[in-house]
Amino acid sequence: MSAIVLRNNIRRLRFEKNMTQEELALRTGVSRQTIMSIERGRTNPSVLLAYKIAAALESPLTEVFSMEGKLMPVS
Numbered sequence: 001m002s003a004i005v006l007r008n009n010i011r012r013l014r015f016e017k018n019m020t021q022e023e024l025a026l027r028t029g030v031s032r033q034t035i036m037s038i039e040r041g042r043t044n045p046s047v048l049l050a051y052k053i054a055a056a057l058e059s060p061l062t063e064v065f066s067m068e069g070k071l072m073p074v075s
Helices: 012-015 021-028 032-039 047-056
Strands: 005-008 065-068
Touching: 012 021, 021 032, 021 047, 032 047, 047 065
Parallel strands: none
Antiparallel strands: 005 065
């Protein structure tokens, strides 16, 4: 069974808004390194940070983040 992976469109949305990682970091109250790590899929954001990122990008949460994979079945 494959694991669930959180994907994001942060980079594309940032480019559409002409926003740097630094600007997004300042708007959301985290470091540029945190934004970079989330953008590259190395780190998953907290629920609150995910909402802050979506708000800063003026995009629905489901446009910024999506889930791939399936949940484990309950026996």
